[in-house]
Amino acid sequence: MIDHIPVLKKECIENLNIKNGGVYVDCTAGRGGHLQAILEAGKELFVIGIDKDPFNAKYLEELFDGYSNNRSTVKIVNSDYKSLPDILGFYDIKSCDGILMDLGFSSIHVDDASRGFSFSKNGPLDMRYDTKQDLTAEDVVNDIDVKELARIINEYGEERNYKRIAYAIDKKRIETRIRTTGELCDVIYSVLGQKRYGMETDPATKTFQALRIYVNSELDSLKEGLDNAIKLLKPNGRLCVISFHSLEDRIVKKLIKQGLNPCVCPKGLAQCLCGRTPYLRSVVKNFVGPSEEETKLNPRARSAKLRVAEKL
Numbered sequence: 538m539i540d541h542i543p544v545l546k547k548e549c550i551e552n553l554n555i556k557n558g559g560v561y562v563d564c565t566a567g568r569g570g571h572l573q574a575i576l577e578a579g580k581e582l583f584v585i586g587i588d589k590d591p592f593n594a595k596y597l598e599e600l601f602d603g604y605s606n607n608r609s610t611v612k613i614v615n616s617d618y619k620s621l622p623d624i625l626g627f628y629d630i631k632s633c634d635g636i637l638m639d640l641g642f643s644s645i646h647v648d649d650a651s652r653g654f655s656f657s658k659n660g661p662l663d664m665r666y667d668t669k670q671d672l673t674a675e676d677v678v679n680d681i682d683v684k685e686l687a688r689i690i691n692e693y694g695e696e697r698n699y700k701r702i703a704y705a706i707d708k709k710r711i712e713t714r715i716r717t718t719g720e721l722c723d724v725i726y727s728v729l730g731q732k733r734y735g736m737e738t739d740p741a742t743k744t745f746q747a748l749r750i751y752v753n754s755e756l757d758s759l760k761e762g763l764d765n766a767i768k769l770l771k772p773n774g775r776l777c778v779i780s781f782h783s784l785e786d787r788i789v790k791k792l793i794k795q796g797l798n799p800c801v802c803p804k805g806l807a808q809c810l811c812g813r814t815p816y817l818r819s820v821v822k823n824f825v826g827p828s829e830e831e832t833k834l835n836p837r838a839r840s841a842k843l844r845v846a847e848k849l
Contacts, residue, residue, distance in 0.1 A: 543570025544838040545779055548825045549637060552845040553775050555579040559634035562587065562625075564618035564762060567643040569597050572611070575637070580607040587614045587624060589666040589753075593643060617667070619761040625769060632771045638762065639779045641841070642666070642749075650718075654749060656741040659719035664745075664752045674748045678715050683707040693756070693784065694747030701728045702744055718745075746782065756784060763792050767817070770848040775820065779843050786824075786842055793817060793846045820845040 543549075549571055553561065555578040563572045566586030575584055586601070588594045594615035601611040614624050618638065625633065646654045646666075653663030653674060662675035677689070687703035690696050705728045706715065715721055722741045729740035750756060766776055780786040796817030800809050825843040832839045 542835045542838075543567075543574065544639065544641060544835065544841045545825065545827060545831070545843050546571060546574050548843055549639075549777050549779070550574050550578050552777050552820060552825070552843070553578075553635040553637060555582070556634055557581055559583075560630055560632075561585075561635045562621070562633055562637070562766075564621065564636060564638045564766070565640065566597055566613070567593055567639065568645060569600050571637055571639060572597070572601070575635075576604070576606065576609050576611065580609065582607070582609040583612075583628075583630070584609060585612045585614060585624065585628070587616055587618050587621075589615070589617050590643075590646075591615050591668060593645070617758055617762075619758045619765065621762060621765045621769060632769055633774060634771055635775045635777070636766045636770060637777045638759075638766070640755075640759065640785050641779065641781045641837070653718055654745070656718055656722050656739055656745050659717055662716060662718055662721060664749045666753050672752055674752050675714075675716055677748055677751060678706060678721060679710050689751050690744050690747045692747070693750040694743035694745075695783065696743035696747065698729060721745075750784070756788065759785060759788055760792075763789065767792070767796065767846075767848065772848055774848045776817075776846045776848070777843060778845075779841050781840050781842075786844075789844050793819070793844055796846060816849050817846040818849055820847050 555575065557580045559579060560583045561575050562585045563575065564587050566572045566588045572584065572586045576582060586597055588597065594613055597613045601613065604611045612628065616624060646652050650658035650660035653660045662673065662678060664674040683703050686706065687699050690702055691699035696702065702725055705724050709715060709724050725741045725744055732739045770776060778789045780789055797815055797819055799813040799815060800811055801813060802809050802811045827838040827841050
């Protein structure tokens with residue numbers, strides 16, 4: 538049973554254009570919602586589900602253990618999707634028909650206070666997807682130079698009050714180590730105030746986003762993962778990427794735009810001299826967003842953007 542509502546599930550399956558006998562990869566398999574939908578959309582598929590979180594990977598292995606519907610095969614891999622070439626190589630696969638990336642984190646991460654992702658539930662300052670890695674949000678908050686901490690909050694959280702928050706954290710950590718999400722929220726609220734009626738988002742949202750992205754190297758993994766995904770798609774293979782905030786979406790949009798028009802010649806030339814030709818085709822105009830009905834059923838889907846490209 539799937540315990541997480543997959544965002545834009547119908548739209549993803551439509552745009553992946555599932556073909557019987559094809560090879561598909563869910564790079565961020567999470568709790569298996571999109572993965573299951575892919576399997577239900579075709580026959581004799583070879584589907585790989587990747588997840589960086591060992592708890593999610595174990596859950597998926599148990600969920601799809603012995604899966605045999607429509608003579609399809611499922612493989613679950615606990616890894617970072619930036620390692621896609623090595624993962625496909627392990628199964629002796631040189632290219633695939635479709636690749637999906639859902640860049641949102643699973644509900645399990647928010648709902649489980651012990652993982653430290655949520656500002657609404659007190660827990661240890663962790664925020665690691667891969668619990669085997671050493672760096673935690675507690676390390677970042679307490680041990681990194683205040684100027685670097687300010688940069689992280691600014692660059693990855695796009696928080697305009699980044700300096701005030703960073704220096705408030707620095708003042709607090711001199712007195713005592715900040716160990717929990719609640720303690721960090723108290724520092725942020727001392728600068729920005731607490732969430733009040735009518736406010737759409739909690740004042741801690743952007744700082745928590747920044748720490749999560751930094752701890753998990755999310756943007757670096759995304760850039761490398763997207764480059765690898767495009768290289769590994771077959772001709773007419775589809776790439777579907779769901780992003781949830783502007784930092785992710787800019788990277789996805791830029792990469793697709795580059796594939797649509799890779800020419801680097803100076804503007805104004807009568808003809809292209811660099812010889813670079815397009816290697817992607819746009820499938821949807823700009824992006825696909827959630828319907829009003831989906832947003833009502835799953836408020837976490839409200840900021841989702843699905844961008845789709847096809848390999849030429």
